[in-house]
Amino acid sequence: MTVRDVEFIFLGTGTSSGVPVIGCTCPTCTSTDPRDRRLRCGAAIRVTDPDGLPRTIFIDIPPDHREQSLRHGLDRCDGLFITHAHVDHVYGLDEVRRYNALMRAPIGVHAEPEVTEALHRIFQHIYARQNNRNDSFVADLFDVVLEPLQPVFLHGLRFTPVRLLHGRLPILGFRIDAVDSAGVPLEEQPDPLPLAWCTDVSSVPPESWEPLGGLKTLVLDMLRDRAHPTHMTFDEAISVAETLDPTRTFFIHMSHDSTHQQLLQRMPPGMAPAWDGLILGLGTNSHL
Numbered sequence: 001m002t003v004r005d006v007e008f009i010f011l012g013t014g015t016s017s018g019v020p021v022i023g024c025t026c027p028t029c030t031s032t033d034p035r036d037r038r039l040r041c042g043a044a045i046r047v048t049d050p051d052g053l054p055r056t057i058f059i060d061i062p063p064d065h066r067e068q069s070l071r072h073g074l075d076r077c078d079g080l081f082i083t084h085a086h087v088d089h090v091y092g093l094d095e096v097r098r099y100n101a102l103m104r105a106p107i108g109v110h111a112e113p114e115v116t117e118a119l120h121r122i123f124q125h126i127y128a129r130q131n132n133r134n135d136s137f138v139a140d141l142f143d144v145v146l147e148p149l150q151p152v153f154l155h156g157l158r159f160t161p162v163r164l165l166h167g168r169l170p171i172l173g174f175r176i177d178a179v180d181s182a183g184v185p186l187e188e189q190p191d192p193l194p195l196a197w198c199t200d201v202s203s204v205p206p207e208s209w210e211p212l213g214g215l216k217t218l219v220l221d222m223l224r225d226r227a228h229p230t231h232m233t234f235d236e237a238i239s240v241a242e243t244l245d246p247t248r249t250f251f252i253h254m255s256h257d258s259t260h261q262q263l264l265q266r267m268p269p270g271m272a273p274a275w276d277g278l279i280l281g282l283g284t285n286s287h288l
């Protein structure tokens with residue numbers, strides 16, 4: 001058996017402040033279109049694994065994770081992949097303790113060594129639990145070391161970490177393929193795979209172009225029109241998507257500079273801004 005019932009959920013699609021921005025009265029922040037409410041970036045992939053068991057794996061764990069999880073009725077975590085340790089991508093780590101309680105199992109946090117170090121520093125109450133004054137209900141985690149292009153096999157899926165540049169900070173994107181029992185990618189990939197999640201990127205280094213080729217779905221950072229040192233602009237993101245040439249592209253990490261509708265109107269064929277609650281694969285609500 002191979003993985004089936006693949007469902008990819010965009011839990012959050014906004015930039016670090018979220019949209020609406022606190023105290024802002026701009027047209028996007030005051031829009032009544034639900035697609036203009038963007039929580040911080042994260043995703044879940046839900047599957048039935050080759051043994052017939054339900055699995056849920058998260059990419060990043062933003063401060064909005066609790067709200068995101070409740071919206072989609074998520075009740076387990078079979079692995080967590082971290083792109084980088086910025087606040088908007090990891091400050092929901094506390095929330096996974098509920099999955100520990102529900103599953104009675106520890107959770108693997110897949111990250112590069114510098115990211116793991118940062119998590120240990122930030123979340124001392126989790127990682128140095130013995131120092132807590134009172135024994136408290138904290139997450140039960142274990143570290144899994146990631147290296148670019150060294151794939152991790154989990155529940156019928158292959159996660160390939162791909163190097164991206166977030167300004168001067170090297171971070172990871174993740175390519176996800178369905179694989180057979182020998183770890184070889186299936187010739188017929190279930191929709192929306194192969195998929196790559198590339199958040200917080202200002203440039204794709206040369207060694208990462210090939211691993212991001214042949215995608216069904218590309219998810220890519222697209223902050224706004226004005227230049228930014230650590231994120232792609234509208235034009236930069238479109239250009240990268242055109243070069244990688246996936247079947248379809250969704251953009252994430254969007255600021256309040258544009259409404260969903262404004263962005264959508266400017267998109268080339270096969271591309272669209274994502275929104276919180278977008279689902280690909282099983283039960284998709286996308287027209288792309």
Ligand SMILES: [Zn+2]
Nearest residue numbers: 016086088200
């Ligand atoms: Zn970010």
Ligand SMILES: [Zn+2]
Nearest residue numbers: 024026029256
């Ligand atoms: Zn605003």
Ligand SMILES: [Zn+2]
Nearest residue numbers: 084086166200
């Ligand atoms: Zn970042």
